[in-house]
């Protein structure tokens with residue numbers, strides 16, 4: 001069983017609509033759609049934006065479906081000059097940039113209890129997905145660090161800081177939380193993020209303009225690659 005979690009309908013509806021023999025279970029107000037996607041047993045859920053929404057959804061999925069892999073497709077703000085709207089960032093690792101106990105001497109992003117900052121994505125699976133993405137994307141397909149926080153970033157200076165502090169190529173609001181839950185449950189995890197904006201002063205205009213098309217690309221990618229991973 002492969003698990004797929006997206007924050008918004010635009011990130012998962014086009015996957016759900018390709019599934020056959022579906023069974024829906026509603027838990028904690030979230031629909032978990034289990035079925036056959038391209039011959040692969042899959043469970044798909046929309047978690048809603050933000051880290052707590054994402055973590056709750058991932059933990060329910062882990063306990064209820066015991067997936068062997070969880071993928072988090074969706075959109076993100078691009079960080080750095082080389083990352084453009086329409087590109088894909090295949091997660092190398094995910095970091096919660098707003099987890100901050102630095103006043104107590106910890107590095108920013110340090111996850112108490114687990115003793116880590118970065119949650120690495122499953123390398124071999126990410127490489128297979130990247131190879132498929134290269135056939136599908138018009139923009140660049142890049143590996144990179146994805147950072148997560150409970151904020152829609154629309155500030156060039158924040159972007160610069162996220163780049164300097166973590167080497168981030170994209171920022172969003174869920175993957176670090178899902179990766180954290182996967183780590184706790186020993187489930188391999190991959191984050192895939194199409195760039196919808198540059199997380200700068202233009203982001204509030206770019207996001208509503210480009211998010212739908214960017215999300216459609218990760219949907220297309222999941223549907224194309226599901227039977228190859």
Ligand code: ADE
Pocket residue numbers: 075076077151152153154171172173196197198199200203207
């Ligand atoms: N998802 C897409 N764009 C984003 C941004 N700029 N900040 C946070 N999450 C995002």
